[in-house]
Each structure stands twice: as structure tokens, then as C-alpha cells.
Amino acid sequence: MNRFAWATPRTISEAAAAATTLVADAMSSDPTGPGVVTVLKAGGIDLLDLMKETLLMPATLVNLQQIPGLDSIHPGEGGALHLGSMVTLATLASHPLVRQRYPALADAVSRSASPQIRNVATLGGNLLQRPRCWYFRAKEHHCLRKGGDHCFAIPGENQYHAIFDNSPCAIVHPSTAATVLVALNATVELIDAKGTVRRPLLVDFFGPPDQDIMRENNLKPHEILTAVLLPAVPASVRMAHLKQGEKDSIDWPLADVAVLLDLTPDKMCKSATVILGAAAPVPHRAEAAEAALIGKHIDEDIARQAGRAALNGATPLSHNAYKLPLFETLVHRAILAAAG
Ligand SMILES: Cc1cc2nc3c(=O)[nH]c(=O)nc-3n(C[C@H](O)[C@H](O)[C@H](O)COP(=O)(O)OP(=O)(O)OC[C@H]3O[C@@H](n4cnc5c(N)ncnc54)[C@H](O)[C@@H]3O)c2cc1C
Ligand code: SF4
DSSP: OOOOEEEOOSSHHHHHHHOOOOHHHHHHSOTTSOSOOEEEESSOHHHHHHHHTTSOOOSEEEEOTTSTTTTOEEEOGGGOEEEETTOBHHHHHHOHHHHHHOHHHHHHHHTSSOHHHHHHOBHHHHHHOOOOOTTTTSTTOOOGGGTOSOOSSTTSOOTTSOSSSOSSOOOOOOOHHHHHHHHTTOEEEEEETTOOEEOOBHHHHBOOTTTOTTOSBOOOTTEEEEEEEEOOOOTTEEEEEEEEOSSSSSSOOSEEEEEEEEEOTTOBEEEEEEEEESSSSSOEEOHHHHHHHTTSBOOHHHHHHHHHHTTTTOOOOTTOTTHHHHHHHHHHHHHHHHHO
């Protein structure tokens, strides 16, 4: 790891003014160039990983941990819930309002990574962590996402890669929380050094490779992700998140699914949201599965049909077709779990 300076701003505008460089830009330029790269650090789990591999060699880290107010969870307007970007995954998973109103989010986060990592990793850093593709994470592979001229995964070892929208880059989005947050129609709050605020939907903040192959989102230099805003959910909405990994903990999912169902008391489905994680470069909406549920009484058969429909349009690669039955089963089970 290179030597670096440490900045501890006390306000959002100081931090935003100091943060000259996006990690995505620093990784796609020459990392051994002049020491002008200044990046934001939250918990540091992903950032230090990249630095230890010398994929990223910043001159200065801007530590967000001393800025008051970014680590709170509190009710917002109209029954919404405000999640500060510096809230740790552990706090998020155990918070009573999150557990009560958004149990699928609490479940997804409580099964992410390990207890030690959840105590340090933050919500903002989790949404902005870089992809896990092993070619991307290896210095010797200068792939498309780092400014190179081809993808090593599509013709190579692609067992952990995408089964939807997997060309020209086949990453899966690495954030488990994002699967549920997209299902919940969450908004992110971003503030720049001049105090300008933008609040895009999380789904629009993320960007697929055909929009910009070197970035996973449209964060701008000098911008801080300050909060995630969750809209109120009607009492008739039930939700579930299920994850399947190679092992039970300390690993990203091979597949994960978030389901939200708006049900009548006799389990007639008024509306449905089905989002697949670890399936595509951004959390993937399974529209055919949603259509298979709307207007139906939720039972075993309908849940199975929706599980099959969730795979409409899948284009598995040479080593990841095993994900198809995995997603089919997870969607089926998540629908039944949500419906109770
Ligand atoms: C063994 C292991 C298993 C894991 N399993 C999972 C899993 O199952 N699911 C999952 O989702 N994740 C998993 N992770 C990833 C882990 O959760 C993330 O690395 C972590 O959440 C990143 O958060 P952080 O606060 O440490 O971010 P940092 O590493 O500090 O930052 C990450 C990125 O976000 C930027 N950034 C951070 N905060 C802000 C902000 N507020 N505004 C603007 N930019 C910001 C930084 O500049 C950096 O680019 C795992 C990690 C490990 C090591
Ligand atoms: S999948 Fe994307 S990140 Fe991985 S090697 Fe291909 S271009 Fe690079």
C-alpha cells in the first residue's frame, strides 16, 4: 500500500470540496501517476482492499467519520425513513424502525458479509463499493472497466457473473442492500461542495455498462452521498429477501431476491415487485415474474410460475447457467415467504 495523507473534515461541504477524484476515475487512469488523487473514505472496507492490491494509490483519504449527523436513522416526511449514509450495516440491520417497517432490508443487511465487517462498513460505502469481478480486482488484467480493450470474463471464468445484460461487461452489482432498496423505490441524497442537493431514485443513480462502462453509478466529483430515503410502505404490503451463497456467511450471494407484494386480506395480489441481485450489472427487475403475480391469489403454483417467469430474457455465460435454477427457486420461495 502507498503512503497517503489523512484529512478529517467536520462538514459535508469541507469533505466535498476536498474530494477531487472519484475512485472509478482514479482506477481507470494511471495509478502510479502524480500524487493528486484525493478520495472519500467511509468504513474503508472496499477502499483499503483496492489500496492493498495497489489498484488504487490515492495521495489523500478524506475520512467521513467525523462529520456529525451522517450516521443517524430517523423518520422523514410523510412516513418516510431517513437512513444516514454513514450508518453501519450492523446498526441498519438491528434498528427497530427498519426491522418493523422494512424487514426485508434488515434481513438482507444482517446476512451480508460478517459481523466484524458489518460493524465498520457503512450504507453509503456499500452502495458505492466497486464490482467483485476477479479480473477487475487483479492488476494484471486491464479490462474494459479499467479502460482496457476487452472483457476477460465473458470468454473466461464467469461463474460469479451476470446472467442478464452481460455484454460488453458481465459484472453483477455487489451490494446486497441495493437489491431491497431498489425494490423499495429508495431515493439517494447527494450534496456537493456548494450545497447543491440532488435526490435521484437509486435505480436511476445506478448505471448499466452501456451508459458508462467504467462507472457503476453517476456520482460526481465533489459530491457526498449523505442519505438513503425510504418511502412509506402501506400496511397491506408484505416483503421478503432471500439469499443463496456458497457458504452461509462472509461472502457475497451467488443469487439474491427481494419481493414486495401488495395483498388483499385473502392474498389477492394488487401489485408486485421482484428484484434479482447478483444477476446483472444493476439490480434486475423481473417484470415477467411481477406480471405473473398481479391479479392472482398467491399460492404454491402461482409462485412457481413466477419463479420460472423471472428468468425470461436470461443469457447465461459458459460457467454460470447453474444460477438459473437457483433464481427460479429463490423467487418461488421469496414470494411464498412474503405472502406468509
Ligand atoms: C469478506 C467480505 C464479504 C462481503 N460480503 C458482502 C455481502 O454479502 N454483501 C454486500 O453487499 N457486501 C459485502 N461485502 C462488501 C462490504 O459490505 C463493502 O465493502 C462495504 O459495505 C463498503 O462500505 P465502507 O463504508 O467500508 O466503504 P468504503 O470502502 O469506505 O468506500 C467504498 C466506496 O464508496 C465511496 N464512498 C463511501 N462513502 C461515501 C459517501 N458517503 N459519499 C460518496 N462516496 C462515498 C468511497 O470513496 C469508495 O469508493 C463484503 C466484504 C468482504 C470483505
Ligand atoms: S466483467 Fe467487466 S469488470 Fe469483469 S473483466 Fe469483464 S469488463 Fe472487466
